[in-house]
Amino acid sequence: MKLERIISMIYMLLNHEVLSASVLAEKYNVSQRTIYRDIDAICAAGIPVVSYQGVNGGYGIMEEYKMDKSLLGSHDVSSIVTLLRSMSAIFEDEKAEETIHKLQTVHKESRSHAMSLDIGSWRPYNETLRMIKDAIASQLVLQFEYVSAKGERVKRYVEPVNLQYKYDTWYLYAYCRLRNGYREFKLPRMISLLVTGEHFQHHQHEPKPAKTYARKTNSEDGDRNIVLKFSSDCMARALDFFVGVERRFNEDGSLDIYLRNQNLNELKWLMPIILSFGDGAEVLEPLELRIEIKIMLQKTIEKYREV
Incomplete structure (x- = not known):
């Protein structure tokens, strides 16, 4: 009870210029002698409480210790x-x-909060996030198996730099000893994470920012306009996937999505997404992508031929 009272008193003093011992004693239903002892305890904790004499005297916290309210609205x-x-x-x-x-x-x-923000607090790898955060603070090497985009599982030893949240998932940015360079690792692809007892020193050369390349718009380089059609029962999910792109709502309840100037050679990620909609999605253009989808469907059907 005493600790709760002292903490409350600290915030009271932060929010007021001066408060008398009698006002504090009345608020917390204790004697003024108890307030004097509490003030001594607050000072002993390193918080600079100043005593003011006179009719309007009392206690306050040194102005230099408070945050200027004009700095933040x-x-x-x-x-x-x-x-x-x-x-x-x-x-x-x-x-x-x-x-x-x-x-x-x-x-x-x-x-009073007008909004709230949830950047993955429900995720099952929150414990992993906490392990990595502690390893970054303690400069400890991490060990894990990483599943690459090609499906290969390779053991990695990395020196963690920071955690990044982007594209709706968490990434670890670290110096990879296997590749002798800085890399990004998706947390869901990290398997059997271990925090080793080995300490590391940060490299003298800071990691260079990732280069950005301007996308070419020459159709000879494989760029096409892609048109996707989604049925009405798949519309909501399609809008979740394709944010900020051109779209058209049709009279029959379907939805057309337009992806302009896309390089077909870089769209391997798109085909599994289209197939995940089942018969609720159709590629209208271009013909090359329609053929690729057809080939993938035929391979899938072949796996179930004996069923």
Whole structure:
């Protein structure tokens, strides 16, 4: 009870210029002598409480210790708190919760949240995220098997740099000792993760940012306009997959999706997605992609020929 009272008093002092011992004693239903002891405990913890004499005297926290409210508006605080809550849920970070409480002392209105953010707190690999985060902080080498895009399982020893959330999944950015360079690893493809006891020192040369290449629009390089048709019962899922692209809603309830200037040689990822819709999706254009889908379907049918 004493600890809860002291914590509450700290936030009271942060939110007010000066509070008298009598006001604090009345609020917490204790004697003024108890308030004096609590103030001594707060000072002993390193929080600079100043005593003011006079009629309007009392106790306050040194202004230099407080965060200037002009630095952050209520919108800024609310946005930061929203992000910190999501991080705290994933990583079980007590420091993030402490920061949230501190920020809420800056603007009380930030306690009501107009939005929430969930960047994967339900994922089954949250424990993996926490292991990697601790390994990054302690500079410990990680060991795991990684499944490549070709389906190969290769043991990797990496020096973790940071965690990145993009494209709706988590990535580990690390220095790979097998490849002698910095690589990104998708967490769902990491198998049998172990934190070794080996410490590492960061490399002298910082990783270079990934290069971006301008996409060519010359049709001779394989670029085509792709048109996909989805039935009405597959429309919602199609909209989830294809965000921000050109689309048309048809009178029969179907949906057409247009992917402009796509290089067919780089669209291996697209065909499994189309097939996942079953007979609810159809490639209208181009002919080359229709043929590729037909070949994949024929191979699939061949596997079930004896059924």
